Amino acid sequence: MAAYAYFSGTTSRCAPRKHRRERGAMASGEVNIDAFLRESGFDTPHAADRARAVLESSGLTRSGKQAFVASKLDAAQTAIESALVRVCGDACLALDRELTPRGVVAREAVVVTKPSCEICLGSNNSRAGLDAALTLARKKVRRVVLVGGSPGVWDGLRRAFAGADIELRTVDGTSKSHGEKQAEANKEWAQLIIIWGATQLRHAVSEHYKSDVPSGVRSITVSRRGVEALCAAVVESYR
Numbered sequence: 001m002a003a004y005a006y007f008s009g010t011t012s013r014c015a016p017r018k019h020r021r022e023r024g025a026m027a028s029g030e031v032n033i034d035a036f037l038r039e040s041g042f043d044t045p046h047a048a049d050r051a052r053a054v055l056e057s058s059g060l061t062r063s064g065k066q067a068f069v070a071s072k073l074d075a076a077q078t079a080i081e082s083a084l085v086r087v088c089g090d091a092c093l094a095l096d097r098e099l100t101p102r103g104v105v106a107r108e109a110v111v112v113t114k115p116s117c118e119i120c121l122g123s124n125n126s127r128a129g130l131d132a133a134l135t136l137a138r139k140k141v142r143r144v145v146l147v148g149g150s151p152g153v154w155d156g157l158r159r160a161f162a163g164a165d166i167e168l169r170t171v172d173g174t175s176k177s178h179g180e181k182q183a184e185a186n187k188e189w190a191q192l193i194i195i196w197g198a199t200q201l202r203h204a205v206s207e208h209y210k211s212d213v214p215s216g217v218r219s220i221t222v223s224r225r226g227v228e229a230l231c232a233a234v235v236e237s238y239r
């Protein structure tokens with residue numbers, strides 16, 4: 001559920017939670033507020049204080065009360081999720097601001113621990129992928145050819161791009177059968193070609209993509225390893 005929610009076009013940018021109804025619920029049908037907030041990801045004192053203030057200003061609880069009735073659970077969740085955004089730091093805050101449509105008031109940011117960050121969900125790859133996907137969307141780039149890397153890393157990149165309108169074609173840099181014809185077709189199709197020099201690349205394969213690149217197609221060479229670094233290089237190339 002990483003980035004897809006951000007590109008789904010729905011009004012809520014928060015993915016539905018599986019066991020939402022059980023959060024903080026007590027046997028008596030009451031919901032302990034501290035537990036509810038902690039389990040909802042407001043896991044720092046400041047974040048919990050701000051979320052509690054939202055519940056109070058929404059009339060869902062009053063100062064000094066420790067619990068509310070379980071029937072208010074959905075309303076409480078909606079109130080805090082529409083008023084506050086949980087971020088782990090400035091990078092995720094900047095992404096939230098970029099994701100906030102023009103004319104919509106940005107939510108108040110509260111800093112939480114990394115795993116509770118609703119932008120990156122605690123994953124550097126997810127954050128970098130979202131950043132790259134936003135950059136590509138802004139530049140109207142949808143078709144990307146990646147030369148090099150392994151199936152595991154390609155999967156990681158696809159996960160990082162999850163939900164974004166990006167088609168990724170991958171080329172095995174060690175292939176002995178990847179010929180000029182395939183390379184020409186990929187170059188004609190691509191809007192962005194990434195030659196991943198940090199991975200095993202046969203000279204014959206990479207050369208296909210370094211020469212005769214059609215005008216208007218961006219070609220970049222990335223010499224760093226890992227999905228996060230690859231995504232960062234994409235963002236930098238458009239700066």
Ligand SMILES: [Zn+2]
Nearest residue numbers: 088092117120
């Ligand atoms: Zn984050």
